[in-house]
Each structure stands twice: as structure tokens, then as C-alpha cells.
Amino acid sequence: MGRMRTMDDFSRPLEYLTPLGETVGEIIRAWVEREVIPWRRGFDEDYLEHRLIEPPMRKLLGEYGIQRILFPEDLGGWGLGHSDHLCVAAFHMFEEIARADSGMAVAFGVVFWPLVLICCEPHVNRRLCEEFAPMFTGTADAVFSCMAMTEPQGGADIENIELIRGSTIRTTAVLEGDEWVINGHKLWPTNTGGEADLMAVVCTTNPGSSDLDDIAIIFVPGDAPGVTQGPPYEKAGMAADKNGDIWFENVRVPSWYRALGPGDDAKYYGEVVALGNMGSIAFAVGVMLDIYERLRDFVERKRYRGLPLKENDAVAGVLADYAATLEAVRILGYQCARMCDRQDLYGPRWGREVVAKARAHRSFAVDRALEAIGRVMNLMECYGADRDWDVEKHWRDIKMVQLWLGGKQLNQMEVARWFFECQTL
Amino acid sequence: MHDLDLFHLPRNRLQEADLALASGLREMLDREVAAKRLELKEDFEGLLEPALARMLCEMGLQRMMWPEELGGEGHELHLAPYTVAAALEQVGRADVGLAVAASGTLSLQALLVGGEGCEVLRERLSSLFLDTSRPLLVSFVLPVFGEEGDGPGWGGRRLQVEAERTGEGWRLRGSGVRPLPGGLDAGLFAALCAVRGEDEPALVIFPGDAPGLRKGPELKKTGLAAARSAEMNLEDLMVPEDACAGRGAAALGRLLSWYRLGLTAAASGALLAAYEIIAEWGDNRVIKGQGRIFKNNPLTAAVMGEAAQETAVVRLLTYDLAEMLSELEKRGEAGSERLEAYSLLVAHQAYAAGERTLHRIMELMASAGYAKEWQLERYWRDLKTVQCHLGCVELARHALARWFFGSEGL
Numbered sequence: 001m002g003r004m005r006t007m008d009d010f011s012r013p014l015e016y017l018t019p020l021g022e023t024v025g026e027i028i029r030a031w032v033e034r035e036v037i038p039w040r041r042g043f044d045e046d047y048l049e050h051r052l053i054e055p056p057m058r059k060l061l062g063e064y065g066i067q068r069i070l071f072p073e074d075l076g077g078w079g080l081g082h083s084d085h086l087c088v089a090a091f092h093m094f095e096e097i098a099r100a101d102s103g104m105a106v107a108f109g110v111v112f113w114p115l116v117l118i119c120c121e122p123h124v125n126r127r128l129c130e131e132f133a134p135m136f137t138g139t140a141d142a143v144f145s146c147m148a149m150t151e152p153q154g155g156a157d158i159e160n161i162e163l164i165r166g167s168t169i170r171t172t173a174v175l176e177g178d179e180w181v182i183n184g185h186k187l188w189p190t191n192t193g194g195e196a197d198l199m200a201v202v203c204t205t206n207p208g209s210s211d212l213d214d215i216a217i218i219f220v221p222g223d224a225p226g227v228t229q230g231p232p233y234e235k236a237g238m239a240a241d242k243n244g245d246i247w248f249e250n251v252r253v254p255s256w257y258r259a260l261g262p263g264d265d266a267k268y269y270g271e272v273v274a275l276g277n278m279g280s281i282a283f284a285v286g287v288m289l290d291i292y293e294r295l296r297d298f299v300e301r302k303r304y305r306g307l308p309l310k311e312n313d314a315v316a317g318v319l320a321d322y323a324a325t326l327e328a329v330r331i332l333g334y335q336c337a338r339m340c341d342r343q344d345l346y347g348p349r350w351g352r353e354v355v356a357k358a359r360a361h362r363s364f365a366v367d368r369a370l371e372a373i374g375r376v377m378n379l380m381e382c383y384g385a386d387r388d389w390d391v392e393k394h395w396r397d398i399k400m401v402q403l404w405l406g407g408k409q410l411n412q413m414e415v416a417r418w419f420f421e422c423q424t425l
Numbered sequence: 426m427h428d429l430d431l432f433h434l435p436r437n438r439l440q441e442a443d444l445a446l447a448s449g450l451r452e453m454l455d456r457e458v459a460a461k462r463l464e465l466k467e468d469f470e471g472l473l474e475p476a477l478a479r480m481l482c483e484m485g486l487q488r489m490m491w492p493e494e495l496g497g498e499g500h501e502l503h504l505a506p507y508t509v510a511a512a513l514e515q516v517g518r519a520d521v522g523l524a525v526a527a528s529g530t531l532s533l534q535a536l537l538v539g540g541e542g543c544e545v546l547r548e549r550l551s552s553l554f555l556d557t558s559r560p561l562l563v564s565f566v567l568p569v570f571g572e573e574g575d576g577p578g579w580g581g582r583r584l585q586v587e588a589e590r591t592g593e594g595w596r597l598r599g600s601g602v603r604p605l606p607g608g609l610d611a612g613l614f615a616a617l618c619a620v621r622g623e624d625e626p627a628l629v630i631f632p633g634d635a636p637g638l639r640k641g642p643e644l645k646k647t648g649l650a651a652a653r654s655a656e657m658n659l660e661d662l663m664v665p666e667d668a669c670a671g672r673g674a675a676a677l678g679r680l681l682s683w684y685r686l687g688l689t690a691a692a693s694g695a696l697l698a699a700y701e702i703i704a705e706w707g708d709n710r711v712i713k714g715q716g717r718i719f720k721n722n723p724l725t726a727a728v729m730g731e732a733a734q735e736t737a738v739v740r741l742l743t744y745d746l747a748e749m750l751s752e753l754e755k756r757g758e759a760g761s762e763r764l765e766a767y768s769l770l771v772a773h774q775a776y777a778a779g780e781r782t783l784h785r786i787m788e789l790m791a792s793a794g795y796a797k798e799w800q801l802e803r804y805w806r807d808l809k810t811v812q813c814h815l816g817c818v819e820l821a822r823h824a825l826a827r828w829f830f831g832s833e834g835l
Contacts, residue, residue: 236795236802302570305581314819384813387645407791
């Protein structure tokens with residue numbers, strides 16, 4: 001009899017992988033097994049305090065030092081901002097963490113999300129790297145950053161830069177001397193609810209304007225005077241991902257805290273969107289890999305008409321569909337990551353084409369993942385809704401991945417607009 | 426408030442009393458549950474248990490069908506399905522878990538009141554149903570997937586409890602028994618038991634505080650906070666000979682067809698609640714910056730239309746199942762394979778539609794749909810939890826294939 005199949009038998013495009021990415025993946029897998037999986041069933045009740053969640057995050061980000069990877073080597077980082085394997089490596093890390101807890105994977109991923117704007121080629125902002133690198137490299141504590149985009153009045157519209165062009169942004173940035181003065185209210189950023197140490201805030205320098213030069217992404221330290229973070233929201237799942245309100249009241253930061261400058265902030269915001277979609281697929285894949293393992297255990301142990309469940313033809317049909325979905329979604333996700341890495345072949349990752357395709361990939365992947373996981377829960381009958389089998393937690397958690405970044409309908413519009421060249425959507 | 430009568434309600438089949446009960450429940454639940462929801466969330470002791478007491482005891486659901494000569498309200502069994510549908514739809518609109526809990530109580534009432542040979546048991550249990558000082562929750566112990574080396578099976582699954590006839594009644598044994606949601610707080614259980622030395626299982630009723638019954642701590646699950654779950658062990662639990670409410674598929678089918686009616690009504694209520702939430706959202710939220718409100722945008726309006734379509738169909742199915750139960754009672758065909766197939770079909774259809782619709786509405790509301798503050802996500806979790814407990818849909822379809830196509834050996 002051959003080796004028993006495991007989640008590692010689901011395909012990845014091996015030609016995209018790198019030794020560094022694989023090594024970090026192994027480190028994360030060991031961390032997940034030891035530090036996260038044994039405790040994750042208590043995470044839902046820990047959404048407010050993060051007493052269970054913060055210690056492993058501290059170990060991964062701070063003690064292992066992974067929070068420094070994007071910064072240049074001479075500033076204490078690993079220089080991955082220069083790599084054309086960054087996205088594939090990130091995808092692997094995200095799926096390994098999401099296998100244990102997708103909320104934790106989100107919190108992890110968002111640490112790097114705003115830093116992409118200043119650490120990645122070809123738009124490195126060396127002065128801001130020098131400014132913020134010590135924050136991430138000089139400590140064994142976890143440092144959390146966030147991307148503050150959504151606002152109360154507009155919801156998804158802030159993320160809809162292609163159509164709305166920033167005209168609905170109400171968080172204002174006014175240049176007074178050599179300082180930005182920021183006022184406004186943001187909702188929902190990951191790593192807030194009191195967690196955020198560094199924020200990238202999407203502002204307008206000219207309220208109501210649809211000139212892309214007027215969109216400013218400005219870095220704000222979490223402890224800057226005038227910044228108030230509300231408590232974390234209570235949600236259906238994703239307890240490890242704290243979200244809350246942030247209020248900015250006459251918050252002053254140096255003028256050079258603007259990420260890249262007029263025009264470029266809006267331009268490279270597309271990269272933030274593309275990478276957010278790529279990461280979302282990795283979260284779905286990680287969740288599906290873990291469910292595969294749990295499901296396999298279930299259908300081998302549980303019996304129907306005297307045989308293991310997996311030997312029933314009708315059940316096997318569901319198992320086959322699950323495996324096919326995971327296989328396809330994983331390959332799609334790695335392809336999306338590689339597309340984001342190989343800008344020489346696929347175009348810039350902030351460009352309309354890559355952004356639209358990343359949205360399409362994420363939309364397909366997460367929709368299919370949710371359907372497949374929902375069927376698995378039903379197949380498991382009463383155990384499907386049981387916390388002790390972990391599947392229901394993943395189902396609750398991964399729903400959020402479908403809803404963010406502007407939500408499903410915005411995603412559909414962006415995809416249709418690019419592929420069908422719609423003119424009036 | 427949006428008009429729920431937009432969704433067809435077969436008023437001609439409902440009695441004035443049904444409409445009054447539904448209206449009273451709605452008013453009470455709006456006041457006692459919905460108005461306190463933001464503060465008390467899913468607090469069982471603070472919010473949900475008092476609501477169970479109000480609806481089961483004060484508003485009379487737990488004695489509704491009980492014979493007048495025994496002190497009940499004597500609601501006629503052939504009219505009761507409509508009453509159950511109208512009442513539990515309103516309960517489900519407030520909280521699916523409350524409706525699930527009430528479904529257990531109502532379906533056992535129907536079985537005991539209408540069941541031949543249940544007279545002694547009915548009389549013995551009267552005090553529990555008529556006691557207005559505490560709500561009587563009823564949970565069921567049904568066959569589940571077994572594991573290697575497990576005891577007797579039935580219909581492909583493991584019977585969780587073994588019953589043995591003794592000179593003093595039934596002796597019940599079972600370990601790691603998982604009743605349906607509501608088991609933690611149930612005052613009565615109906616368990617389909619393997620009978621030692623016999624092929625046909627027995628539906629045995631036993632009290633929640635019987636000596637020999639040990640319940641574990643609350644099991645965490647996806648939803649249904651009002652119907653708390655627990656594992657339990659039965660160690661030589663003794664009940665009288667008359668505790669058997671029926672045998673085999675006929676007894677179970679009769680019980681479950683009423684239970685599924687309650688569950689389907691709960692799904693209908695949840696969809697009506699979701700309709701109200703998304704209707705308000707669609708009236709007020711703007712899409713595309715200075716563009717149209719949601720209900721006037723072609724894409725989001727199409728999704729809202731789909732939600733309305735599913736809601737309307739589930740409501741029709743609910744009352745269709747009520748009609749079938751009502752007329753079968755007249756014809757004395759309760760427990761038939763036809764009813765078993767149809768009630769299974771309707772319940773699965775309602776929960777598939779419910780899950781699909783709640784997904785779509787959450788997608789419209791994006792992150793807000795996921796936040797507890799907006800009240801939508803609870804229905805999504807609750808409906809999914811019930812759907813899991815309805816059983817694996819692929820295996821349920823075998824029952825439909827048997828009925829509709831005469832399939833054998835599945």
C-alpha cells in the first residue's frame with residue numbers, strides 16, 4: 001500500500017517556488033502546529049482581548065522577525081521588497097497560517113500591506129523605509145500596521161478608485177507648513193481595535209475632487225495625538241482579525257509621511273488592491289487544506305451502512321467536488337501570485353489588467369471555496385456545525401474574505417469593466 | 426417597517442386565532458427580544474430563556490394541542506399545522522433558535538395527542554406540558570453516523586440509545602449521545618432506540634432530569650444560541666413501559682414531519698427578517714458614490730429580487746407542508762412515506778434557499794453583513810446550523826429517489 005495522501009498532495013506549480021519561500025513555509029507550519037492549532041477553538045471568545053491570539057503572533061512577527069522581511073537588508077530587513085518571488089512566497093506563508101486560522105493570516109498579511117507602498121520596487125520610498133524600519137526590526141514584539149480605507153458614508157466606494165476617483169473620500173489631509181493635518185473617520189481596517197501601531201490612511205487633499213492627484217495615502221503612527229481607535233467589532237468569525245473605527249482629529253504628521261506623492265499614491269493603490277485579492281485566495285486555500293485533513297478523518301472514521309462514509313458513492317461525489325475545487329483554487333492562487341511577481345511578463349501589478357484579473361481570480365476562488373465548505377458542513381451532519389470539528393469555524397471565517405475589498409458587486413463591476421470594456425458601469 | 430404581506434400568506438387557510446397568535450408573538454418578540462438584542466446579543470439566561478418562557482408558557486404554545494379534558498387548549502390537530510406555521514414563522518423572524526426549540530415541543534405534542542396507543546403516556550406527561558411556571562423544551566435523539574464497533578444501526582446510521590425491556594419498563598443505555606439542538610435544557614427527550622432482541626426501533630420518551638441521565642457542558646456550535654446543545658450519557662435510565670410512543674419509521678416520520686414543519690416555518694421567518702434588513706439597506710445605501718440607492722441599481726436590485734423570490738417560495742412551501750399535514754390527519758395517513766418524503770424535501774429546500782439567500786444578502790451588505798451589530802449574520806449562522814442537523818442532503822435525496830423513482834438498495 002502506498003503512502004497515505006495528505007494535504008501536500010494538492011498541486012502547486014513547483015516551478016514558481018523558491019528555497020527561501022519553502023523554508024519560511026516550513027517554519028510557519030511548525031509554528032502553526034505548535035502555537036496555534038491547539039488553541040484555535042478558543043479564539044472566538046478571545047476577540048476582544050487577544051490573550052490567546054497575541055502570544056503566537058508575537059512569536060511569529062517579532063521573535064522570528066518575519067515582520068521585517070520587506071525592508072531593505074541594510075535597514076535590518078530581508079530585502080523581499082526587491083524580489084520577483086515576493087508574492088509566491090507570501091502566498092505560501094498566508095496559506096500555511098490560514099490553515100490554522102484565516103483571521104490570523106489576515107492580521108499577518110496586513111502588517112505588510114501598507115509597507116508594500118514604500119518598500120517594493122520600483123517605488124521604494126527610502127526616507128520612509130529608514131523612518132519606519134526601526135519600528136519593525138528593533139523589537140521582539142509584534143508590530144501591527146493597517147490600511148485605513150473604508151469610511152462610514154461610502155463603504156466600498158473608497159476602494160472603487162477607478163470609477164469614483166476619490167471623490168467621496170471625506171478624510172481630509174491639509175498641508176500646513178511641513179505637516180499634514182488629518183481629520184476624518186475610518187471603519188473596518190484590519191489590525192485596529194486598539195492594535196494598530198502604524199496606519200496608512202487614504203485621504204483627500206481636496207474634498208469632492210475626482211483628480212487622482214488629490215488622493216493621498218499618508219502614514220500615521222498609531223499613537224499620534226488625535227488618533228482614537230475604537231474597540232474591536234464583534235463579528236460572525238475572524239476573531240484574530242481585529243477591526244474597529246478610527247477617528248482622526250487634527251492629527252499632525254510630517255509632510256514626507258505621504259507614501260509616494262500626487263498621482264503616485266492613487267496609482268500604486270492599485271497594487272494594494274491586487275495584492276489584497278491575491279492574499280485572499282491564499283486564505284481560502286489554507287482553510288480548504290485544513291478542512292481536507294479534518295474531512296478525511298471524518299469520512300474515514302464515520303460509517304454509513306457498514307462502510308466508511310467515503311465509500312458511499314453519493315458521499316464520494318461530494319468529496320470529489322471538494323478535491324477538485326481545492327486543486328483548481330490552489331493552482332489559480334499561485335498563478336495569480338506569480339502574475340503579481342512577474343511584472344515583466346504580465347504588466348505592472350498596479351495596472352488595470354492585473355488588478356481586474358486578481359479580482360476575478362479572488363472572486364472565483366472564494367465563491368467556490370464557500371460553496372464547497374458549505375457542502376462539507378452539510379455532509380458532516382450535526383458535526384458540521386460543531387466547533388470541535390473546526391470546519392464551521394473556517395466557514396464563518398472565510399465568508400469575510402468574500403466581503404472585503406469593496407464586496408462582491410464592486411468586484412463584479414471591476415471585472416466586467418476590464419474584460420468587456422464596459423463604458424457606463 | 427416593510428410590509429411582510431407582500432409575500433403571499435394563505436389567509437383563507439388560517440383561523441382568526443392563528444392570525445391573532447402570530448400577531449401577539451410578533452409584538453412580544455419585537456418588544457422582548459428584538460428591542461434588547463443589541464444589549465443582550467445571544468445571552469441565553471438574559472434574553473432567550475425568558476422569551477421561551479413567554480411564548481411556550483404565557484402564550485400557550487406548549488399546551489396548545491393538549492386535550493381540553495387534560496387541561497390543555499384542545500386545538501384541533503387538523504388545524505394545528507397552520508397555527509404552527511404562522512406562529513413559528515414569527516418566532517423564526519425574531520430568532521431561529523427559539524423557533525427550533527419550540528418546534529421540538531410542538532411536534533412531540535402533536536405526536537402524543539394524535540398518536541394511537543399514547544393515551545397513558547399522554548396523561549402521565551400532562552403536568553409537564555401544562556405547567557406554566559417553566560418552559561418545556563423537547564429534544565430528539567436520532568440516528569447518527571456511527572464508527573467501527575458501534576452498536577446497532579438503523580437505516581444505515583447508528584442508533585445512539587439502546588433500550589431493553591425489563592419487568593419494570595425500559596432500561597436505556599447510551600454514551601456520547603448527541604441530541605438535537607436544545608438538548609442541554611430539554612425537559613423531555615424522544616429517542617429512537619435500538620431494542621435489544623428486536624429489529625424495529627422504539628421511540629421512547631424520557632424526562633431530562635431522569636436518574637441515570639448525565640449531561641455534559643454546552644457544546645459550542647455555529648448558531649442557534651436559544652437551542653443549546655450538549656452530549657449526554659444514559660446509564661441504566663429506567664422509564665415505564667408506556668414511555669414508548671411508537672415504533673420504527675412510522676412513529677419517527679410522524680414526529681419529524683411536524684418538526685420539519687416548524688423548522689421550515691423558522692426558515693421562512695428568518696428570510697422575512699432578512700428581507701426587512703436588506704429592504705432598509707436598499708432604501709438608504711448609495712452605490713457608486715453619487716449614484717443610485719441600492720434598490721435602484723441594476724446589479725444590486727437583481728440580487729434583492731432574487732432574495733424576494735426565495736423568500737416567497739419558502740413561505741409558500743411552509744404553508745404547503747402545513748396543508749399536507751392538515752389533510753393527512755383528516756385521511757388518517759399521518760406517518761406515510763409520502764409525507765416523510767415531502768417534509769424532507771420541503772425542509773431541505775427551505776434551508777438550501779435560506780443559506781443561499783443569506784449569503785447573497787451578506788454580500789450586498791459587505792462587511793456590515795458580517796458584523797453582529799447589523800443582526801444579519803446570526804440568521805446566516807442559525808440557518809446553516811439547522812441545515813446540518815437536517816442531515817446530509819445527498820443521503821436525504823436517496824429517500825426522495827425511493828419515493829419518486831422506486832429506487833432500491835440505496
